[in-house]
Amino acid sequence: MIRLNDLSKHLGDFILDGINLTVQDNEYFVILGPTGAGKTVLLETIAGMYQPDKGEIWINGCNVTSKCPEERNIGFVYQDYLLFPHLRVRDNILFGLKIRRLSQRAMKTALEQMVALLKIEHLLERYPDTLSGGEQQRVALARALITSPQVLLLDEPLSALDPPTREEFQAELKRIHQYARTTTIHITHDFDEAMVLADRVGIIRSGKLEQVGRPLDLFHKPRSREIARFVGMENIFPAVVRKYGQEKYVDLGSLRWRTLSELDGEVQVAIRPEDIILAREDFTSSAQNRVRGIVSAISPRGGMVKVTLDAGIPLVVLVTARAREEMELELGQELWAIFKATAVHVFK
Numbered sequence: 001m002i003r004l005n006d007l008s009k010h011l012g013d014f015i016l017d018g019i020n021l022t023v024q025d026n027e028y029f030v031i032l033g034p035t036g037a038g039k040t041v042l043l044e045t046i047a048g049m050y051q052p053d054k055g056e057i058w059i060n061g062c063n064v065t066s067k068c069p070e071e072r073n074i075g076f077v078y079q080d081y082l083l084f085p086h087l088r089v090r091d092n093i094l095f096g097l098k099i100r101r102l103s104q105r106a107m108k109t110a111l112e113q114m115v116a117l118l119k120i121e122h123l124l125e126r127y128p129d130t131l132s133g134g135e136q137q138r139v140a141l142a143r144a145l146i147t148s149p150q151v152l153l154l155d156e157p158l159s160a161l162d163p164p165t166r167e168e169f170q171a172e173l174k175r176i177h178q179y180a181r182t183t184t185i186h187i188t189h190d191f192d193e194a195m196v197l198a199d200r201v202g203i204i205r206s207g208k209l210e211q212v213g214r215p216l217d218l219f220h221k222p223r224s225r226e227i228a229r230f231v232g233m234e235n236i237f238p239a240v241v242r243k244y245g246q247e248k249y250v251d252l253g254s255l256r257w258r259t260l261s262e263l264d265g266e267v268q269v270a271i272r273p274e275d276i277i278l279a280r281e282d283f284t285s286s287a288q289n290r291v292r293g294i295v296s297a298i299s300p301r302g303g304m305v306k307v308t309l310d311a312g313i314p315l316v317v318l319v320t321a322r323a324r325e326e327m328e329l330e331l332g333q334e335l336w337a338i339f340k341a342t343a344v345h346v347f348k
């Protein structure tokens with residue numbers, strides 16, 4: 001278990017500000033934040049490369065705050081692998097065991113296990129500069145895991161890989177974690193990566209840990225407008241929650257939508273663009289909210305199409321390219337936007 005108590009660090013103009021966090025045994029914890037948020041500073045402080053100004057770091061019940069990095073038994077993998085260029089893969093992986101002076105036999109067994117786990121037997125005699133990015137990252141992981149660290153810290157381990165290799169490696173990280181069960185902190189700015197890998201996610205912004213939760217909780221219940229934007233919500237508007245009879249609605253001036261929120265009063269309301277259905281005709285469905293608008297913009301986004309509907313407020317909707325064709329979408333067209341009460345996310 002990793003416990004951070006009120007961890008703070010000044011570096012130039014940057015402040016890592018009172019971080020409190022517990023990562024459970026065997027947990028895969030992802031720290032997600034925009035560039036410059038302090039993710040690397042936090043990870044390097046846990047690893048002992050920076051001494052905190054305030055606060056404590058506990059690993060498995062031991063206060064390691066003033067211990068040097070080598071005494072913390074932490075495995076660290078960097079985004080750009082940082083393998084020793086003059087050593088073959090075999091010696092890169094064995095490096096941590098050699099400085100611990102393990103017997104030849106123990107090293108051989110540990111190497112065999114790691115090589116099988118990471119599927120890198122065919123790479124053992126090669127030098128790092130002959131390996132692809134994905135292969136180098138496998139070797140870096142093997143080198144970090146071979147010492148059986150108490151904690152594995154991963155600093156954007158996928159960011160230097162191309163998108164298909166990145167996806168493949170995400171699946172590998174999951175598989176390896178299921179086998180090794182090492183308590184892991186992985187930092188990234190990629191929300192999708194966090195969704196795929198994390199047991200829990202912490203969102204860091206400007207040196208502060210702003211929200212911690214399971215990926216779906218962050219996805220559906222962001223605590224602030226900034227976090228909502230960061231997790232892909234687009235239709236964010238100020239509103240007031242009001243009760244009419246037994247049911248609650250968000251009032252946006254000329255528009256009123258049913259919500260299941262427990263909050264009251266002045267709020268922000270957000271709807272994910274992929275939670276809205278566009279239709280030519282109004283139709284009865286379990287979706288309880290509908291609003292009529294005029295298509296004011298159409299633009300491709302990834303494999304989807306982003307449609308902006310002017311409904312008094314600009315509503316962004318994501319549709320498939322096929323749906324666009326079927327509806328013969330065009331600028332100026334009048335359409336209905338339909339979405340469920342559960343799609344209306346409310347936060348202060």
Ligand SMILES: Nc1ncnc2c1ncn2[C@@H]1O[C@H](COP(=O)(O)OP(=O)(O)OP(=O)(O)O)[C@@H](O)[C@H]1O
Binds near residue numbers: 011034041042
């Ligand atoms: N040694 C240092 N001295 C002064 N400022 C530093 C130092 N190291 C980092 N910083 C500053 O601290 C802030 C946080 O940096 P950090 O590398 O932790 O961000 P990050 O969230 O990892 O960003 P990225 O995703 O771009 O890597 C940045 O503004 C950076 O310039």
